[in-house]
Amino acid sequence: METKPANVPPLNRRQFLRSSLRVAAMTGVGAVMGRLAGRTATRGTVWQIDPARCLRCGQCATECVLAQSAVKCVHTHAICGYCELCTSYFVPEPNALNTGAENQLCPTAAIRRKYVEDPYYEYTIDEDLCIGCGKCVEGCNRFGNGSLYLQIRHNHCLNCNECSIARVCAGDAIHRVPADHPYLLKTTVSH
Amino acid sequence: MKRRANTFVAGIGSWLATQAVALAEQRFPPPDFESGYKLPITQTPAPRAEWLAWLDVVVLLAALGFACHLIFRRRSRPGLVGLSLFSLVYFGFYRKGCICAIGAVQNVTLALCDRSYALPLTVLVFALAPIVLSLVVGRAFCAAVCPHGALQDLVLIKPSKVPAWLEHGLGIVPYLYLGAGLLFAATGSAFLVCRYDPFVPLFRLSGSFWMLTAGAAFVALGMFVGRPYCRFLCPYGALLRVGATLARWRVRVTPDYCTQCRLCEHSCPFGAMREPTPAAAQPADRRRLGWLVVLLPVLVLGGVWLGRALSVPLSHLDPNVALAEKLLGPKKAAPPAGVQTPESLALTRAQDNAKDVLAAAVEARARFATASRWFGGWVGLVIGLKLIGLTMRPSRADYEPDRGACFGCARCFSYCPSERVRVGLQPLAPAAGPAAPGPAVAQAKTT
């Protein structure tokens, strides 16, 4: 439909330069793809905290780009002692061993304490309330068995290219792991 | 951002270690529950499914294709608005702006420089598909597929003209930002483009105060200045600009050929419309051009020298280097006992692993020594080429948008009478009388 005006030359220096640079650019892109083709990962990766390196610096709660951090406390019940006086649930010197708010260590009361049988109590984390501050993790590690620890929960984590918590992690504990093994759960502690 | 060499090893190693410990040393048995209580299993919510990442790639390629179709075949602005909305919703609010082509190019750079980093294929496609497309048809990605561009395009109410000197001055910022972003990505120390992206916090609806404010500022600015991020900051836009300049096909205002009616002269809200200019270059210009071409290698070498000088300060952005500096630096007063700050925790950890921390920092410094030279040379090259570009006067016969600056938004189409005739908004001009100028007009559709 379009007819070129008669006074335009068929090919000028500019067009030639453009064509050759374009071919060069395409070749470059192709070379990049070729060089990287052998090194691409078939599976993706996600961020995760290594509980052995976590120092409970508290930045997981404040540095995540999400308003409520994607880091939550996680409990491996097989390691837990089920103590009545749980040092991750209670403040160091509680008034009484009950669920009173003044006795609880967690700033958002995210740990649920349930009586199992004498004298054992089950402690579970309510992830909707947990902010990933690590206070209970510290209490559990210090006095207890270390069955509570922080993990990045992948139903919340956006898998940012650069994790803003990893950037400032005091223990250098956050690294990428394969997406089909997205958690570094504690299965035991070495007694 | 940490060295990729450590990530897989650390992750798999820790996981294997926990498995090995579990096998080798039996776990101390939990209490005997008499009431038949069963230990709960720790929940492990899975991350986003793998196939969804490929779905993103398919949507990207489909959107790119559709954008080309809308710009070149249908020539439809409403269509592009619709596609922009879709991209904003899908790549912006649904995917929360990540994965994006702008950031993906950093990953590609890291993969090229670090053998141990395995780049996901989806990221490679995201980074390269829009560039390849730009070499063929121009900035179709920017037109309606990039969520950042879509957001700015959709909020543009009253575009104002940016003065030419400001436009040219700020025009090199994307290239400098690209260089800086790739510098830090190549050394494996940071993904700056991700960290300082102003729109992603808006898509996520959460983020640090300063980034949210910056995003809101860009959106507010974008209501009165066309696409400020795309024109003056986007590092990927710098690459697409180069690609589009070399493209095989280009966006044309008129579906026909240009009658020089000048109605489209002020139609581009992004300052991309160019006037026809005479072909002949002045002798003085040629001489200046000659000098500038000679000056170019000087600028590049000067840049390399400057880059080398800046290598050490730039390396502070690497977390290993920063930690090593703190470790070796003057000892600050220890915090009062019991009040541990994250910094003191990190320092204690560094003191216990001093050898490893220092070795990593030395390695990072070495990478920066090379990379900052490249960056310095790049800065020199950009400035030199900009000066050359200002001296060159491309000859144009028609009113047409600048290849590199045109986003393909299709706003200028409706200004052209030939286009209006094509879509039937106005009838064909009456048959030419003796005084009528211009060559014959091709047959056009009539309603």
Next chain:
Amino acid sequence: MKNPSAGSRITRRRWLRQGVRHAAVLGLAGSAVIQNRRQARAADNTAPNPFAYDVSRLEKTDPKLVRFAETRRFHCPQPDPRRLTLGPDGNLFVAARDAVAVLDPTGTLVRELTFAGPARCVAVAADGTTFVGLRDHVELFDAGGQRIAAWDSPGRKAWLTGLAVGDQGDLFAADSGNRLVWRYNRSGKVLGRLGEKNPQRDIAGFILPSPYLDVAWHKDGLLRVNNPGRHRVEVYTRDGDLELTWGKASMGIDGFCGCCNPIAVALMPDGRYVTCEKGLPRVKIYREHGDFDCVVAGPELFPQNARIGAGEEAADGARAALDAAVDAHGRVFVLDTITGDIRLMEPKA
């Protein structure tokens, strides 16, 4: 052709001038932002953790309560020491990873008994027979270090963490896994089970969140056993009758801190108890009926143990513990399982 007016025409000179001005502005703004960001980040990093679990005031002991001073310190030659006991000739027996190290009171290595797995506890009879508790069974060595016997494992969940030699040739083995104390005779036959949960005998049972059950035998014929989950020490006859219990849970100096303490119990020649705790690593003395007497060593002496126990270093905090043994003169040897140091604490003048 439209001729752009001179004012809006870009010349290189004009562009350079404007460019330099604007580059300066950009540079200033950019560096200001970078400085601000860096300071903000540095400030965050140096601000105290608002979610810190702070027990720092409990780590300081009132000096008036401390009645022992360190007179000597030596290092266990084997890694990962766990329990400490004294032999009849005053030698120290330290159960460590893959070996029991025998040291003389000056810290020189006398002998080593090696094993395939970690030795968790050790006891020495008056004739020099050495009983070593590996995780699930006991092995015997004579005074010269030759292996005499290896007993069968008492059960599937056996996890031996304490040994004490009785006065009738019997051996008491504290089994944290099965939550009881086995009473063996010299040939390895199980004579009885002490401390098992038994409402008829008024025995509540041992609560063991972690394997730190310990036993100590005194010449008055009664066996002392710690019950960490209940924060108390229990006293049994050799037949398993519970005589008395004492102890309370408290972070304060007079109670047992945390969720499961004391982790070790030893006896002074006059029958006073020497208890060790983890979490707030401290060694204390209680009088016969559980009244707090004094502090042997407070948390100030074990900073690394406390740090690792709190997980502030990347080592496994579950292994941070103390053990104590008392010689015939009332001097207390304290083992730090993290540093491997053995401190000799003597009563202050």
